[in-house]
Structure formats: C-alpha cells, structure tokens
Amino acid sequence: MHAFADLLDRLIYTRSRNAKLKLIGEYLRATPDPDRGWAMAALTGDLDLPAVKSSTIRALIEERTDPVLFTMSRDFVGDTAETVALLWPEPEPLRAEALPGYDLRLSAVVERLAALSRSDAPAVLAAMLDRLEANERFALLKLATGGLRVGVSARLAKTALANAFDLDVDAVEEVWHGLAPPYEPIFAWGEGRGKQPTPADVPVFRPFMLAHPLEDGTVDLDRFAAEWKWDGIRVQLVHVAGETRLFSRAGDDITGAFPEIATHFATPGVLDGELLVRGEAQGHALGEGGGAASFNALQQRLGRKTVSKKMLADYPAFVRLYDLLFDAEADLRELPWEQRRGRLEAFAARLDPEYFDVSALIEAADFAALAELREGARSAAIEGVMLKRRDSAYVAGRRVGLWYKWKRDPLTADCVMMYAQRGNGRRSSFYSDYTFGCWNEAGELLPVGKAYSGFTDEELKWLDRFVRGNTVNRFGPVREVEKTLVLEVAFDSVHHSKRHKSGLAMRFPRISRIRRDKPAAEADTIATLESLIV
Known part of the structure; x- marks a missing residue:
C-alpha cells in the first residue's frame, strides 16, 4: 500500500x-x-x-x-x-x-x-x-x-503502461475492456512472458475516433462530408459470438440500461453511433429533430442498471448510426470513410428500423450554405455539424485534419448569482461553484442552473472576493449572497425539468462574462428562457 x-x-x-x-x-x-x-x-x-x-x-x-x-x-x-x-x-x-x-x-x-x-x-x-x-x-x-482525482485520465494511465513496456497504446486499449482486473495477461504480454491478448470471440470495446473543434476557417465540401452532430451519448455496439455489448464513449458497459437495443442487435459486427430517445415526431426533417427527443429525455434512462417496463415505454431508445468498424469478422477501419459509409448503409438495412437508423448526410452547395443550415439548427436533438474527410480511415483518438465538430453557437442569458460553494482540489480554497437564477412573473428569483467553469483565474479571485464580501446566509458549505451580481451564462440548450423549482434546466452552462455593468433587476426572466426551449 x-x-x-x-x-x-x-x-x-x-x-x-x-x-x-x-x-x-x-x-x-x-x-x-x-x-x-x-x-x-x-x-x-x-x-x-x-x-x-x-x-x-x-x-x-x-x-x-x-x-x-x-x-x-x-x-x-x-x-x-x-x-x-x-x-x-x-x-x-x-x-x-x-x-x-x-x-x-x-x-x-x-x-x-x-x-x-x-x-x-x-x-x-x-x-x-x-x-x-x-x-x-x-x-x-x-x-x-473511487474517483482518485489525481489528474490522470484512463487514457493517460494506459499510455503510461504502453510506454513502460514498449507496447502500442491502441492495441492495449482495444483489449482492455475484454479483460478483468488485475490485467495479468497484459503485463505478461508487455514483459514477453505471454502472447498478445486478442478480442477474438469476445465483445470488446474499440477506441472511438474523435473530432477536433472547427475553429475559424472553412473546409472543402468536395473533400469533406457533413452530417448533423446529434445530442445524445456516443455508443459502440458490438455483437460477437452470440453476445451483444453496448459501450459508452469511456468504454463503460451500459448494456443493462438499454436492453431493447442489445436484444435487437444480433448481427455480427461493430457499429459507432449516437444513442437517443425517440420523440413524438418521426422522420428525418431537421425541424423534427430526426425523430429524436432532447438530451433531457435521454437522461431519464442513463445511469440505471435495470430499466422498468414503464421506463422502456415512456423513453424508447434507438441508435443513430455513424460508422461501421467491423462487418462480421472483416475489420473495415483502414478503409476510407466513403467505403465504410456504403458498407454501413447496407449493414443497417438488415437491422430493425424501430431501433436503428443511419445519420443522414447534409446536402449543401458550398460551405456558406452549410453555415446557414447550421445557424438554423435549433432542434432539441442537434448540437451542430460533423465534418468527415471522405478518404479518412477510422483511427483512435483525435487526428488533425480528419474529422471536425462544428458545434452551434451557444445560447446566452443574463442571470443573477444566488449561491456559491467551494470547489475541489486546487480550487478548494475558492468559492468557485455558482448557482444562478432568473426572475419569474411575481418578481421572485428562481434557480435555473449551476456553473463552475468559463472564467479565468483572475476572474475566479474576483468572484471569490465578491462571495466573501456579500454573504447574507450560510447553509453548511454553501453561502447565499446578495442578489446583485449579474452573470452572462452560455449554455447549449434549456429544457423543462420537474426537479428544479423554476421548472427549467440548462445543458452545459458556463460563465461567459461577469456583468458588473448590469443591474440585477434587468437580468433575464424565466419566460425568456422558456422561449428558447425547442
């Protein structure tokens, strides 16, 4: 020890x-x-x-x-x-x-x-x-x-293992989830005492191909294909030797939470896609979200080991397919994207359309036309646009120049700080977690979200001083502050929520600006946020 x-x-x-x-x-x-x-x-x-x-x-x-x-x-x-x-x-x-x-x-x-x-x-x-x-x-x-919080990601730890024994980290990652701790076959392989473990006849996780953010600039649509970036959770479907597994982006086995998907995926292969909950509107029209409900609906299914019949009926899940890694035993990852796309469409035609469909490509005459389509993408299930180079192989991790994600511009609202709490780790001495609210029709300030990112270190010091100098009440580690400071909050979307007093919940809120120039009375209202729900 x-x-x-x-x-x-x-x-x-x-x-x-x-x-x-x-x-x-x-x-x-x-x-x-x-x-x-x-x-x-x-x-x-x-x-x-x-x-x-x-x-x-x-x-x-x-x-x-x-x-x-x-x-x-x-x-x-x-x-x-x-x-x-x-x-x-x-x-x-x-x-x-x-x-x-x-x-x-x-x-x-x-x-x-x-x-x-x-x-x-x-x-x-x-x-x-x-x-x-x-x-x-x-x-x-x-x-x-659990949760060591020592600044080491799972990928970093596996990279360290690979470096220590002169192994390929992607080869380690590929078999990792097919083995159980304490991983003695990997160490035997690394030290030359055993053979390389293989994923044959075992439904194992393969590392996802990831995208770089598209910052300023454009891409040539003759070289890149465009499709919507759906707002669900990235999943990998694996069916090998009669067994099916669903893996999250982190490689966690989430099969038990989505039994209907596992039951209806019985075709040998490995698929990459987005797990979504079906909305009332069907079809693939942009305004209907392609038949998908908001991420808020999907959250009702996440984190569960077992799912009730009522949950299955109220929040029916399906997978929107992005890519095909294996077609039966054939490894397609070295093929260019265009060839994999053709194989994916043929593969998906054999699957139940109630549970699987293929993410449609976006038809745009040029990049300017694509930008206009992206600007109008305010469906509850769309985060933005994915751009994939047509000749790209499926490679693990982020590789420059192959795939880009072009997220839609965030929404913003002016909110009033209500409560603050100390952070963890190196922020444990600072009040860095802020709950903020908007006004209802009766003039009450109701919480609409909580954020702990988006500000610089200097802004954090200023916010910490504000909290300490304007505390009006204490509730254990939480401080209530005078309702005088306006924060401009950026967020991806807003949804109805029964768990919040305001009836609303923001998705991915972060502080984008401290509005010291704006009176709290002029902050936004609950009604304004409700108008942004799609």
Whole structure:
C-alpha cells in the first residue's frame, strides 16, 4: 500500500503530462502482480468497491473527532478523503507491524474490501486506517470510494503502461475492456512472458475516433462530408459470438440500461453511433429533430442498471448510426470513410428500423450554405455539424485534419448569482461553484442552473472576493449572497425539468462574462428562457 500511496502523492503534485507518464511507468515496472493491476484499475476508474460509501467514512471520523471540526475542516480542505486522512487519530505504535492480523498490500486490501458487506465494511475499514500513515490512509479512502482525482485520465494511465513496456497504446486499449482486473495477461504480454491478448470471440470495446473543434476557417465540401452532430451519448455496439455489448464513449458497459437495443442487435459486427430517445415526431426533417427527443429525455434512462417496463415505454431508445468498424469478422477501419459509409448503409438495412437508423448526410452547395443550415439548427436533438474527410480511415483518438465538430453557437442569458460553494482540489480554497437564477412573473428569483467553469483565474479571485464580501446566509458549505451580481451564462440548450423549482434546466452552462455593468433587476426572466426551449 505504501508504494501506491506514494504514487498518488507524487501524481497530485505533478503538473507535467510527461512526468506523470514517467511516474506511473516506473511504478508499474517496479511493482509485482497483482498489485500493479489493481493500481491500474483504480487509475482508469475500473475498480468498484460498493461496500464503502462516503457516509460510512463520515460516520467513522465523527466517532473519533468533533463533528463540527470535521465539517469545518472538510469545507476548508475541499476533499473528504484528505480531511479524514489528516484527522484520523494516530495509533501507538503507528505501523502495521505492531498491529498484526491485516495484510495491507494493495491487492489484499482490494480483495478484502470487495468481499465485504456494507454492515461489515465500517469495522474493517477502521482497522485498516488504524494501521496506516496519513498518505496511506488517503490512498485507501480514495481507492475505496473511487474517483482518485489525481489528474490522470484512463487514457493517460494506459499510455503510461504502453510506454513502460514498449507496447502500442491502441492495441492495449482495444483489449482492455475484454479483460478483468488485475490485467495479468497484459503485463505478461508487455514483459514477453505471454502472447498478445486478442478480442477474438469476445465483445470488446474499440477506441472511438474523435473530432477536433472547427475553429475559424472553412473546409472543402468536395473533400469533406457533413452530417448533423446529434445530442445524445456516443455508443459502440458490438455483437460477437452470440453476445451483444453496448459501450459508452469511456468504454463503460451500459448494456443493462438499454436492453431493447442489445436484444435487437444480433448481427455480427461493430457499429459507432449516437444513442437517443425517440420523440413524438418521426422522420428525418431537421425541424423534427430526426425523430429524436432532447438530451433531457435521454437522461431519464442513463445511469440505471435495470430499466422498468414503464421506463422502456415512456423513453424508447434507438441508435443513430455513424460508422461501421467491423462487418462480421472483416475489420473495415483502414478503409476510407466513403467505403465504410456504403458498407454501413447496407449493414443497417438488415437491422430493425424501430431501433436503428443511419445519420443522414447534409446536402449543401458550398460551405456558406452549410453555415446557414447550421445557424438554423435549433432542434432539441442537434448540437451542430460533423465534418468527415471522405478518404479518412477510422483511427483512435483525435487526428488533425480528419474529422471536425462544428458545434452551434451557444445560447446566452443574463442571470443573477444566488449561491456559491467551494470547489475541489486546487480550487478548494475558492468559492468557485455558482448557482444562478432568473426572475419569474411575481418578481421572485428562481434557480435555473449551476456553473463552475468559463472564467479565468483572475476572474475566479474576483468572484471569490465578491462571495466573501456579500454573504447574507450560510447553509453548511454553501453561502447565499446578495442578489446583485449579474452573470452572462452560455449554455447549449434549456429544457423543462420537474426537479428544479423554476421548472427549467440548462445543458452545459458556463460563465461567459461577469456583468458588473448590469443591474440585477434587468437580468433575464424565466419566460425568456422558456422561449428558447425547442
């Protein structure tokens, strides 16, 4: 556990990407199986220890220290695991050798926590914490609850593994989701002790091809094809050896949440598409959203392990297909986009049209005409335009010059700051998360969204001073402020929502400007936002 804790500690204080890659690589080369495999599972978000919840940890620390002290410390530090690790009483003597009975190797800790019931978890977790130093306690708590937040993405961790053993990162990514932690076949391959794992007869995830934002400039429509960028979630459909899997963009298996899609995809192959919920309007007309409802409707289905019959009926899902990676056993990824598109259309013709269709191409005489069509794209299900080079192979990740995403311009509204909360990590000392509202007909200010991005570091310092100097009430870590500051908020769309008092919810809100020049009374109204719903 000590080596893993040291790795996390170093990663937290390392900003350089290359330095992070080196740290992880050195750890993986020096650490034996299965510890290094469980470390990779933690770094990539593939570790699930359901017996330990945040509430369990809070209850344990409140038994051992003043609950008010813990609350105040947590508010200041901004991270529960770090706060508990620092406040946890130091046993005498400290080290585990003097408190026998627990194997505190990383693999042993993971295996023991994975086998626990929720009722047994508190006692076992507390005994482990009693045997560890502060940085090890932090690592244990992060491990137990997930979400390490050490500035390492899953892709970065896999890149570090590939670099450490001179492997191709795309080859590692391709078989990753077909293997279970602690990934011993990958390490055996990397060290020359075993063969390269293959995805044969296993429904595994392949890395998606991604697009660069189209900033200023144009593309030649003779060389690029255009299609709508649909506002759902990107999915990969895999059917191999009689098994079907749905994977999210992050490679998570979401098959259980969309059983109707899995049931009706029984044709061997691998497809790339957008998961959507069907709206009332059918067909492919732009004004109807191509038969798709807003992302808000899709959210009702996300994050569920099982789905009720009512949910299936109220929010019927379908997949709008973008690309064909495999046609049965034939790997098409090296083919140019135009050839894959033809194969996709033929493949899709064999699928049930109630659950699958092909994303239509946009016909435009030139780029100016396409820009005009994009400007009018305010359907609830359309985010903008995708531009794909006609001769492009399907390659993992973002490759310059192949695919571009040209999102529609965001909507904006002038809102009034209502509440603020401290951030996490390096923002834990700043009030950086802001709830804002608009006026209703009765002159009440009702919350319409929350944002924690879009501003510079200097603007963050100014906003933090405003919150501290204009606080009128406190609710735990949340401060209510005087309703005097107007924020211009950019957002992708707005939808009806029963979960919010205003009846509205913004999609992807971010602060685009601080309107110190505008009186709060002149901020926008709920009615104005409602007029933007499509």
